[in-house]
Amino acid sequence: MIETVYAASGAEPAGGIAGWATDLMDRLGAPGAGLAIALENLFPPLPSEVILPLAGFTAAQGRMSLAAALLWTTLGSLAGALALYGVGALIGRDRVRALVAWLPLVKLSDLDRTEAWFARHGAKAVFLGRMIPIFRSLVSVPAGVERMRMATFLLYTGLGSLLWNTAFVLAGYGLGDNWRTVEEYVGVYSKAVLALAAAAVAAFAAVRIVKGRRTGGHRAGTREFERDRIF
Numbered sequence: 001m002i003e004t005v006y007a008a009s010g011a012e013p014a015g016g017i018a019g020w021a022t023d024l025m026d027r028l029g030a031p032g033a034g035l036a037i038a039l040e041n042l043f044p045p046l047p048s049e050v051i052l053p054l055a056g057f058t059a060a061q062g063r064m065s066l067a068a069a070l071l072w073t074t075l076g077s078l079a080g081a082l083a084l085y086g087v088g089a090l091i092g093r094d095r096v097r098a099l100v101a102w103l104p105l106v107k108l109s110d111l112d113r114t115e116a117w118f119a120r121h122g123a124k125a126v127f128l129g130r131m132i133p134i135f136r137s138l139v140s141v142p143a144g145v146e147r148m149r150m151a152t153f154l155l156y157t158g159l160g161s162l163l164w165n166t167a168f169v170l171a172g173y174g175l176g177d178n179w180r181t182v183e184e185y186v187g188v189y190s191k192a193v194l195a196l197a198a199a200a201v202a203a204f205a206a207v208r209i210v211k212g213r214r215t216g217g218h219r220a221g222t223r224e225f226e227r228d229r230i231f
Helices: 002-009 014-028 028-044 046-059 066-102 108-129 140-145 150-178 181-230
Strands: none
Touching: 002 140, 014 028, 014 108, 014 181, 028 046, 028 066, 046 066, 046 150, 046 181, 066 140, 066 150, 108 140, 108 150, 150 181
8 A cells, every 4th residue: 555655665644635645546546646636726725746746756656657647647637727727618708807897906908908918828828827836727717718729728738737747746756755845845936926926916906006096186187277267
């Protein structure tokens, strides 16, 4: 059993997500790793930086082949991405536009520019997005909203997922008992991405608020000037 191997090596996952993923791989083998990654796509708090190196470590222990680990984790990524693509397709552009019209500080013209950008660069966004923590799952939703061609979506999602999965599975395979080191480094990367995203949102909001105040002040000044001319 996998748990026996971990216990013998001193690297037994102590419950939590690692223990859950270990149980799946113990019961199902490489398809268990694929299932864990499919669920990770649907529930981003499940970290691929734990599941993928653990799959590589499991392969290094001889409990599954390395090729099977890579194949099934990539298939799992595709399955999860397809589910989120379906969510985006079900939501549709009309609902997204209605939501944007309701949101403060955001304009429909912003959405129009975003849609135009996605029409030009959607394939690259899907490919590169698969290698960015937090956004690697969410990028499938706008692809579904915009009804990206399925062949294009599958191709670029598959390529991006294969690169991401291969890097982490091989890291776990090579690091052996130290496979958790991967989680530490990717944790720093994830926090940096989150901080940049938060800073971008804050900057966008600040610019919109300042522009709104300037526009409001300009309109108020214009009304006062016109009133003075009347009287």
